[in-house]
Amino acid sequence: MKARKVTSMLCALALSVVALAGCASGAINSAQGQAAAPAEQERTEAAPAEEAAPAEETAAADENAPEGDPIRLGTIYAMSGGNAAIGANILRGIDFAVAEINAKGGVLGRPLEVVRGDHAGDPATGKSEAERLITQEHVDLMMGCHMSTVTEVVAQVCQQYGVPMITAISTLDRLTDADHEDMDYFFRLCPLNSVYVEDMLKYLKDSTEQTGEEIKTIAIFTDRAAIGQELIRCVNLFKDEYGLELVAEVDYTSNATDLSAQVLALKDANPDAILCDSYIGDATLFVQTLKAQNYSPKMIVAKANGFTDPSFITNLGSIANGVASVVEFNPDLTNGVEINEEFNKEFGVDMNGHSAESYTVVWIFKTAIEAAGSVEGEAVKEALTNLDIQGEFPGGRKIVLPYDRIKFENYELAGEPHYRDNTYASVAIAQIQDGAWKTVWPFNFTETKIAYPAPLE
Amino acid sequence: MDKKKAVRDYHRNLAVTAGIILLIFIAIPIFVKSPYILNVFVLVFYMSTLSMAWNLLGGMTGQNSLGHAAYMGLGAYASCLLVVRTGINPWLSAVAGMVAVAVVAGVIFYPCFILRGPYFTLVSIAFGEAIRQFIINSEFFGRASGVGLPYGKDSWIDFRFGSKVPYYYVGLAMMILIYAFMKKIERSKIGYALKTIREDEDAAAAIGINPIKYKIMAVVISAMVAALVGFFYASYIRYIDPELMIQAKSTEAVLPAIVGGAAFVEGPIIGGLIMIPLSEFLRATYSAILPGINMLMYAVVLLVVIRFRPAGILGWYMNSRAKQFVDERILKKPSVEVIEEVEMAGGR
Numbered sequence: 093m094k095a096r097k098v099t100s101m102l103c104a105l106a107l108s109v110v111a112l113a114g115c116a117s118g119a120i121n122s123a124q125g126q127a128a129a130p131a132e133q134e135r136t137e138a139a140p141a142e143e144a145a146p147a148e149e150t151a152a153a154d155e156n157a158p159e160g161d162p163i164r165l166g167t168i169y170a171m172s173g174g175n176a177a178i179g180a181n182i183l184r185g186i187d188f189a190v191a192e193i194n195a196k197g198g199v200l201g202r203p204l205e206v207v208r209g210d211h212a213g214d215p216a217t218g219k220s221e222a223e224r225l226i227t228q229e230h231v232d233l234m235m236g237c238h239m240s241t242v243t244e245v246v247a248q249v250c251q252q253y254g255v256p257m258i259t260a261i262s263t264l265d266r267l268t269d270a271d272h273e274d275m276d277y278f279f280r281l282c283p284l285n286s287v288y289v290e291d292m293l294k295y296l297k298d299s300t301e302q303t304g305e306e307i308k309t310i311a312i313f314t315d316r317a318a319i320g321q322e323l324i325r326c327v328n329l330f331k332d333e334y335g336l337e338l339v340a341e342v343d344y345t346s347n348a349t350d351l352s353a354q355v356l357a358l359k360d361a362n363p364d365a366i367l368c369d370s371y372i373g374d375a376t377l378f379v380q381t382l383k384a385q386n387y388s389p390k391m392i393v394a395k396a397n398g399f400t401d402p403s404f405i406t407n408l409g410s411i412a413n414g415v416a417s418v419v420e421f422n423p424d425l426t427n428g429v430e431i432n433e434e435f436n437k438e439f440g441v442d443m444n445g446h447s448a449e450s451y452t453v454v455w456i457f458k459t460a461i462e463a464a465g466s467v468e469g470e471a472v473k474e475a476l477t478n479l480d481i482q483g484e485f486p487g488g489r490k491i492v493l494p495y496d497r498i499k500f501e502n503y504e505l506a507g508e509p510h511y512r513d514n515t516y517a518s519v520a521i522a523q524i525q526d527g528a529w530k531t532v533w534p535f536n537f538t539e540t541k542i543a544y545p546a547p548l549e
Numbered sequence: 550m551d552k553k554k555a556v557r558d559y560h561r562n563l564a565v566t567a568g569i570i571l572l573i574f575i576a577i578p579i580f581v582k583s584p585y586i587l588n589v590f591v592l593v594f595y596m597s598t599l600s601m602a603w604n605l606l607g608g609m610t611g612q613n614s615l616g617h618a619a620y621m622g623l624g625a626y627a628s629c630l631l632v633v634r635t636g637i638n639p640w641l642s643a644v645a646g647m648v649a650v651a652v653v654a655g656v657i658f659y660p661c662f663i664l665r666g667p668y669f670t671l672v673s674i675a676f677g678e679a680i681r682q683f684i685i686n687s688e689f690f691g692r693a694s695g696v697g698l699p700y701g702k703d704s705w706i707d708f709r710f711g712s713k714v715p716y717y718y719v720g721l722a723m724m725i726l727i728y729a730f731m732k733k734i735e736r737s738k739i740g741y742a743l744k745t746i747r748e749d750e751d752a753a754a755a756i757g758i759n760p761i762k763y764k765i766m767a768v769v770i771s772a773m774v775a776a777l778v779g780f781f782y783a784s785y786i787r788y789i790d791p792e793l794m795i796q797a798k799s800t801e802a803v804l805p806a807i808v809g810g811a812a813f814v815e816g817p818i819i820g821g822l823i824m825i826p827l828s829e830f831l832r833a834t835y836s837a838i839l840p841g842i843n844m845l846m847y848a849v850v851l852l853v854v855i856r857f858r859p860a861g862i863l864g865w866y867m868n869s870r871a872k873q874f875v876d877e878r879i880l881k882k883p884s885v886e887v888i889e890e891v892e893m894a895g896g897r
Binding site: 176180213216220227248318321 | 583585588589592685686692693695697711782786787789790792832836841843844
């Protein structure tokens with residue numbers, strides 16, 4: 093009997109350890125953009141915003157210290173589960189902005205305070221958390237979420253309670269379409285999925301300026317899953333407008349073991365450029381197969397995902413040189429160098445697209461509240477509607493993202509009406525050069541030139 | 550005569566106690582104004598109902614299903630798509646969703662019940678994943694991006710409210726109705742047949758119970774209840790996506806029953822009332838301090854319950870002094886012999 097008890101307790105212990113290990117490895121596997129060493133990750137996750145803020149405050153002059161009731165900013169991101177690493181990156185950007193703003197005297201003389209919710213990747217949990225933050229924690233503003241499906245649900249809760257919400261990184265087109273016309277408390281900073289793809293095509297057209305060769309034909313190489321379908325849909329929306337001919341649509345099933353047939357099909361079609369979107373395993377195999385088949389496309393442009401995974405360059409080494417991808421932010425962007433240095437000093441990792449976008453949203457809220465003169469939901473909503481930031485934030489930095497204006501507008505995209513999107517949002521294109529991502533487009537945000545044709549060696 | 554009166558009193562006391570518990574639940578929204586707390590209750594109601602659906606198979610029939618999230622998701626999709634595409638009344642779409650799910654479950658599981666052993670569990674996992682993959686790849690179902698229900702003015706006809714209170718009462722009513730229904734099944738011929746199959750399938754077949762027929766009935770009923778929960782979920786969250794059907798969600802349907810006591814119809818309700826508020830509390834309190842710690846603590850609680858109370862909370866309660874005390878002092882329960890004697894005599 094005693095032995096049974098002991099063994100069962102041991103089993104329980106083992107299970108807990110396995111569960112813990114599972115959590116940790118899941119978090120690391122899904123790290124996107126920048127590789128975060130586990131130790132650093134734990135450190136930043138464990139240190140809430142409040143701790144970071146006072147440290148900076150004491151360094152700043154005392155008369156700057158904000159007083160009064162804090163303005164409460166609710167955040168709903170995945171802090172546990174498979175997407176926790178992405179959530180951690182986003183929260184770093186928020187903490188960084190909040191510390192910066194509080195050190196400069198806060199907003200309307202009041203400090204900003206972050207109240208965190210964890211949606212764990214589930215819309216129903218997101219709804220619960222939104223309700224908790226709004227009705228129990230009384231947040232004045234809301235930021236979220238990482239997954240568009242959760243954002244959709246949280247935005248409805250915010251609308252119901254009249255809490256202004258900005259999403260920094262939810263890119264699903266549908267969030268601001270005709271069905272959401274009346275959701276006037278919801279704003280989006282980041283570009284839409286279709287804008288990502290449109291920017292890829294713009295890059296192809298603009299590249300002529302540096303390469304001297306015009307891109308006329310394109311091929312798509314992508315996953316049969318949702319990400320690939322989205323790429324195909326968007327390319328078809330814009331290809332005629334940019335005068336591009338789609339000569340091949342090559343797809344495969346996720347986690348492929350062999351891509352020779354696909355690569356041969358691409359070789360056959362011989363396009364001027366290949367557009368792709370894959371998860372990390374397939375992205376790696378794709379480039380390896382290109383080498384094995386001795387096929388060297390002149391231009392490869394990816395829609396992030398696996399291609400921007402930290403292990404992509406590590407796995408492939410020099411043969412990855414020349415692959416280009418969409419990025420929301422890159423540390424070598426003209427306006428990003430300085431902030432990235434400070435950010436890296438604070439957290440030990442580079443700023444990535446997610447942290448740069450969430451950083452920007454905190455500053456947008458600050459600017460809007462100061463324009464409104466209050467944190468009252470309706471006033472802030474009005475201020476956000478009329479907000480127009482050109483170049484730099486009042487009392488802050490230049491916009492760190494690859495565009496120089498922020499304005500939420502209603503507009504038409506590919507014939508569909510959209511509401512309250514930042515119409516100036518765009519992405520940058522970075523290319524792997526000498527084993528590191530270098531921004532190559534838009535041309536006015538970088539000095540680096542496109543490596544053409546892609547060396548792949 | 551005294552014996553008859555004692556039994557009558559006991560039944561009256563039971564009814565009064567049940568009535569008081571019900572009144573407390575009915576009164577909660579009058580005193581609790583926080584939408585967040587009401588939201589937790591709504592979660593308890595629909596998750597407990599889903600767990601009761603699982604319990605009909607897992608507890609009563611001994612067929613462990615790990616695909617209930619798929620029934621629920623399919624029910625949610627069927628009713629949502631009907632509302633969005635054809636504009637029919639949501640309440641009617643709930644019925645249509647239940648019928649659709651019943652047909653799908655019946656057709657898929659009929660052949661698999663010819664097999665014995667763990668095959669049902671395996672098929673239920675595969676079923677859930679297959680349905681999810683199908684939806685992700687189907688344009689009609691909206692692919693990976695899901696389906697949203699229209700928002701608008703509060704309306705009973707459209708089952709759409711800004712406030713939590715109507716959802717609270719509908720959820721409560723759903724849970725009570727399904728409970729009464731399950732109780733009815735337990736005491737009916739079907740219930741006894743299912744329990745016999747659970748204990749010994751060959752013996753059941755030998756005494757004239759057709760195991761396949763009854764197992765199919767159990768799957769179909771269980772799937773229909775799960776579809777009803779799916780309808781409620783969709784109307785409440787007003788947005789569904791294929792993630793609703795992932796394996797972890799099916800496990801969530803099992804937990805309240807296991808913790809509460811899978812051998813009892815009441816088990817899932819007791820388990821739900823304990824585990825869901827606990828999970829919400831842990832997340833609200835700890836997730837901002839150390840993300841993920843809430844899940845770890847939840848897991849530890851689960852392990853402790855399963856290790857030390859393997860029959861669930863109710864299984865423990867049934868043999869505990871607490872029950873003895875409640876029976877003797879509050880309900881004034883006469884001895885089993887007395888109850889049997891009176892029931893045999895035909896009087897209550």
